[in-house]
Amino acid sequence: MTTASASNLAAPASPAEVQACLQEAIARFTPISLDSSISDSSSIRLDLSQLRAWRFWEPDDLTCGVEAGLTPRDVQLRLSEQRLFLPFDLPSPDFSLGAALAGNHSGPLRQGYGSLRDFVIGIEFVTGSGELVKAGGRVVKNVAGYDSMKLMIGSRGSFGIITAVNFRLFPAPAPTATWLVPCPGWEAAKRFRAAVMASYLKPIAFELASSVQSAMVPPELAPPHHAQLWALVRCAGEEPVHHRYQKELSEFARQISSQLVAIPEDRESRFWDEWNAWPASAPLSFSAPPELALRALPLLADHARSAGLAFGFQGRLGLGVYRLALRPAPAPEWILAARSLLAGLGETWLTVPGAASPLNAWGPLATSRAFLRELKQHLDPHHILPDPFGLITENGTA
Amino acid sequence: MSAALQSASAELTARLGSAAVFNQPVQRMLYEYDGGVDTALPDLVVFPETREQLQFVVETAARYELLLVPRGAGTGLSGGAIARHGGILVALNRMRRILALDYANQRARVEPGVVNLELSNAAAPAGYYFAPDPSSQQACTIGGNVAENSGGPHTLAYGVTVNHVTGLEAILPDGRWISAGGAALDTAGPDIAGLLTGSEGTLAIVAAITVKLTRRPEAARTLLAIYDSIDAAAISVSAITSAGLIPAALEMLDGFTLRAVEDYIHAGYPRDSAAVLLIELEGLEEEVEPGMHAVRRLCLQAGAREVQLARDAEQRQRLWKGRKHAFGAAGRIAPSLYVMDGVIPRTRIAELLRAADEIARRYKIQLGNIFHAGDGNLHPLVFFDQRQPGELDRAVAASREIIAACAAVGGSISGEHGIGMEKDQLMPLIFSEDDLDFMHRIRAAFNPQGRLNPGKLLPEFRACRETMNSWQLNAPFSSSDSVVSPNV
Numbered sequence: 001m002t003t004a005s006a007s008n009l010a011a012p013a014s015p016a017e018v019q020a021c022l023q024e025a026i027a028r029f030t031p032i033s034l035d036s037s038i039s040d041s042s043s044i045r046l047d048l049s050q051l052r053a054w055r056f057w058e059p060d061d062l063t064c065g066v067e068a069g070l071t072p073r074d075v076q077l078r079l080s081e082q083r084l085f086l087p088f089d090l091p092s093p094d095f096s097l098g099a100a101l102a103g104n105h106s107g108p109l110r111q112g113y114g115s116l117r118d119f120v121i122g123i124e125f126v127t128g129s130g131e132l133v134k135a136g137g138r139v140v141k142n143v144a145g146y147d148s149m150k151l152m153i154g155s156r157g158s159f160g161i162i163t164a165v166n167f168r169l170f171p172a173p174a175p176t177a178t179w180l181v182p183c184p185g186w187e188a189a190k191r192f193r194a195a196v197m198a199s200y201l202k203p204i205a206f207e208l209a210s211s212v213q214s215a216m217v218p219p220e221l222a223p224p225h226h227a228q229l230w231a232l233v234r235c236a237g238e239e240p241v242h243h244r245y246q247k248e249l250s251e252f253a254r255q256i257s258s259q260l261v262a263i264p265e266d267r268e269s270r271f272w273d274e275w276n277a278w279p280a281s282a283p284l285s286f287s288a289p290p291e292l293a294l295r296a297l298p299l300l301a302d303h304a305r306s307a308g309l310a311f312g313f314q315g316r317l318g319l320g321v322y323r324l325a326l327r328p329a330p331a332p333e334w335i336l337a338a339r340s341l342l343a344g345l346g347e348t349w350l351t352v353p354g355a356a357s358p359l360n361a362w363g364p365l366a367t368s369r370a371f372l373r374e375l376k377q378h379l380d381p382h383h384i385l386p387d388p389f390g391l392i393t394e395n396g397t398a
Numbered sequence: 399m400s401a402a403l404q405s406a407s408a409e410l411t412a413r414l415g416s417a418a419v420f421n422q423p424v425q426r427m428l429y430e431y432d433g434g435v436d437t438a439l440p441d442l443v444v445f446p447e448t449r450e451q452l453q454f455v456v457e458t459a460a461r462y463e464l465l466l467v468p469r470g471a472g473t474g475l476s477g478g479a480i481a482r483h484g485g486i487l488v489a490l491n492r493m494r495r496i497l498a499l500d501y502a503n504q505r506a507r508v509e510p511g512v513v514n515l516e517l518s519n520a521a522a523p524a525g526y527y528f529a530p531d532p533s534s535q536q537a538c539t540i541g542g543n544v545a546e547n548s549g550g551p552h553t554l555a556y557g558v559t560v561n562h563v564t565g566l567e568a569i570l571p572d573g574r575w576i577s578a579g580g581a582a583l584d585t586a587g588p589d590i591a592g593l594l595t596g597s598e599g600t601l602a603i604v605a606a607i608t609v610k611l612t613r614r615p616e617a618a619r620t621l622l623a624i625y626d627s628i629d630a631a632a633i634s635v636s637a638i639t640s641a642g643l644i645p646a647a648l649e650m651l652d653g654f655t656l657r658a659v660e661d662y663i664h665a666g667y668p669r670d671s672a673a674v675l676l677i678e679l680e681g682l683e684e685e686v687e688p689g690m691h692a693v694r695r696l697c698l699q700a701g702a703r704e705v706q707l708a709r710d711a712e713q714r715q716r717l718w719k720g721r722k723h724a725f726g727a728a729g730r731i732a733p734s735l736y737v738m739d740g741v742i743p744r745t746r747i748a749e750l751l752r753a754a755d756e757i758a759r760r761y762k763i764q765l766g767n768i769f770h771a772g773d774g775n776l777h778p779l780v781f782f783d784q785r786q787p788g789e790l791d792r793a794v795a796a797s798r799e800i801i802a803a804c805a806a807v808g809g810s811i812s813g814e815h816g817i818g819m820e821k822d823q824l825m826p827l828i829f830s831e832d833d834l835d836f837m838h839r840i841r842a843a844f845n846p847q848g849r850l851n852p853g854k855l856l857p858e859f860r861a862c863r864e865t866m867n868s869w870q871l872n873a874p875f876s877s878s879d880s881v882v883s884p885n886v
């Protein structure tokens with residue numbers, strides 16, 4: 001284990017060493033931090049990047065188990081040897097798996113394959129009491145015991161530090177094709193979404209964005225009119241499947257007075273890399289039932305405009321999960337006002353998961369704070385685990 | 399009946415009406431069972447119809463410190479809905495309203511007593527359905543599906559219940575309500591809806607459920623692959639999986655079971671075969687046609703005698719009727735039936751079936767096999783006669799060995815039927831004492847007094863260590879590492 005006690009930084013090389021760190025944290029009454037931007041002496045900062053072992057790898061069963069310091073890119077590389085893959089596209093492929101799990105990150109492929117929640121089949125973590133435990137297993141179907149995997153994914157270390165994870169894998173997709181559909185307005189985007197969802201098409205990605213960087217769409221492909229919004233559809237399959245998509249999507253585009261722009265095959269993969277990399281700076285997250293999201297986003301855009309902020313967004317048109325970028329960064333009051341603006345619409349979630357924030361980054365939580373506090377108390381009795389949702393401390397850090 | 403129970407019964411009857419409170423022995427005896435082999439008599443059975451009534455039931459139980467056991471349709475196969483230690487059985491099958499069908503957002507919101515198939519039927523005119531399809535779907539409730547995280551033949555491609563639940567509203571045993579998730583996918587905070595799903599009614603009673611609705615596929619092809627050896631059928635499953643094909647369903651029936659089905663349903667399974675695979679492909683017309691040819695080729699290469707394609711909807715339905723009524727068919731040929739549930743890596747099916755066969759022979763019991771082969775989710779069926787002294791014990795002992803064998807090859811002791819009171823003592827086969835301790839802590843946060851569905855899912859602590867030791871000594875397929883913690 002690499003430790004630099006002066007700065008309280010620990011880089012454990014095995015789950016047992018992570019366990020030792022947490023036991024030390026309990027003994028020293030010192031909380032654990034996973035946030036690389038915090039380097040004070042009041043916490044032990046854990047760097048988990050040395051947890052890099054492969055636990056098992058069963059290509060014929062489409063399963064594998066790896067330690068949490070590996071990146072999705074590391075895993076993908078090995079899986080591709082067997083034409084398998086993890087349907088997991090992130091803003092940055094250099095996130096560790098542990099960080100991706102703790103933050104429940106997802107990308108465009110969530111439309112076709114679900115999120116981490118859907119293909120993690122086992123998990124190992126160190127608890128707030130310093131025990132190394134696991135949940136789930138190595139098989140693709142399993143209901144034995146409580147599903148602590150769900151509790152760990154997305155809870156940002158609140159209930160334990162993830163050390164290893166088992167995945168169900170997928171066969172590498174058949175050849176893919178991607179089309180851009182410029183949408184002349186919100187109503188058009190809504191109609192386009194409804195048409196695709198009511199069809200038999202099952203795209204592996206179905207996106208909407210406020211803009212596409214010019215580098216992504218070469219000038220010769222630029223559509224004839226200025227689009228307000230851009231929808232994007234990606235399918236996987238053989239030639240006849242691509243034709244079917246092309247035919248139906250053309251018709252749906254025509255119905256909103258638009259047209260398809262096919263991304264050339266040789267540019268497709270780069271196109272998606274760039275798409276996933278947007279926006280570079282820490283964004284806000286927004287989620288709502290997918291159709292309702294299309295009523296909420298224009299309100300947010302207006303709200304930004306009236307505060308003199310530049311507003312951009314990108315996300316899952318099929319699923320209602322978006323990332324928002326505002327420049328300059330909005331004041332906490334703007335976010336609070338936006339939440340109350342949306343409150344009348346129905347169920348909407350506007351959060352600031354990426355950045356420490358003077359206001360509660362999360363807004364109201366889906367489950368009552370009082371109950372979550374009790375749960376946290378049971379699972380982190382010594383208060384050494386991160387508290388991103390502000391369950392123990394007054395205000396959470398993101 | 400204790401004074402506390404008598405008072406509770408009187409208060410519940412006054413509030414809910416006498417038709418909603420069963421306190422007579424003859425009434426209560428009807429609720430002694432679920433679909434498994436265990437029985438226990440509840441002290442009271444109550445049928446709340448609304449959220450307010452449910453709250454009153456829970457508060458009354460809290461006031462008198464009585465045990466509470468949630469129940470849906472009682473089709474569970476692990477004794478989850480049985481009042482193991484007595485108490486109030488809360489039957490939720492009268493809370494059965496579909497609260498919303500929101501096609502624009504592809505969601506439905508239902509009360510827990512809605513029967514699984516009723517939701518799909520209600521959404522059918524709009525072209526949608528609820529994807530989890532347990533074979534019991536004509537009877538089981540969505541509350542029960544959530545509690546067990548149920549699967550079904552088509553969950554191979556579409557995922558089990560938890561993959562379709564986005565939000566829950568539930569009441570804790572102390573009478574407080576909690577909500578979890580919502581209709582949106584990324585709500586703020588930890589995924590408590592995911593944690594509650596599969597918690598077998600031991601953390602909270604679920605009173606409303608928001609689920610995804612799935613678009614019906616354009617096309618389906620149903621194949622029946624027929625084999626002269628079980629091994630060849632098992633090899634086909636591995637071949638299909640490792641070729642990267644994901645059929646919507648991939649089910650196996652062995653010769654003994656398919657003959658029982660034929661006698662009852664006349665599904666069209668050849669009586670002289672050693673096994674059949676029922677394989678379904680769904681999607682666009684352009685996808686299912688080549689998929690079907692690929693699957694057919696792999697099955698023939700692996701040794702299938704013949705691969706038939708269902709000619710029309712009528713034949714397709716008949717093939718599926720055989721699968722979905724197989725437990726009923728099996729139930730006709732022996733006085734008692736024990737349906738097991740274990741999971742193994744899909745590459746180990748042939749090996750496990752041989753091991754199960756050897757165990758059955760040793761215990762002199764008749765075994766049948768019908769299962770979700772594509773998921774590696776085995777359902778060995780033990781045929782026995784509970785009236786004969788010692789037969790139940792032998793059936794249970796053999797079953798436990800088979801489940802231990804699943805655990806020993808890196809599998810799980812349950813793929814969809816849950817732990818309940820059937821397998822709580824087997825949890826140490828796959829979980830360490832620390833793993834179980836963490837689960838106990840979770841339970842303590844939701845259900846601190848342990849009044850909600852006691853004696854289910856988790857072994858008591860002391861028993862836990864002892865069981866682990868005895869299994870290490872006795873389980874014939876165990877090796878020291880696989881018994882204690884084969885997983886992760």
Ligand SMILES: Cc1cc2nc3c(=O)[nH]c(=O)nc-3n(C[C@H](O)[C@H](O)[C@H](O)COP(=O)(O)OP(=O)(O)OC[C@H]3O[C@@H](n4cnc5c(N)ncnc54)[C@H](O)[C@@H]3O)c2cc1C
Pocket residue numbers: 432433467468469470471472473474475477478479490510531532533534537538539540541542543544545546547548549550551598599600602603604605725726814815818851
């Ligand atoms: C013939 C047959 C075929 C089957 N096929 C399948 C199959 O293919 N796949 C599969 O997964 N299962 C299958 N099962 C098992 C069973 O049908 C499922 O587990 C089903 O989900 C149980 O639903 P239920 O309404 O009957 O629940 P019950 O049996 O009444 O209860 C099951 C568990 O859920 C809890 N519970 C019920 N409602 C609630 C609630 N509202 N809140 C909290 N807890 C609750 C109970 O306490 C209990 O622990 C089958 C059973 C039979 C008899």
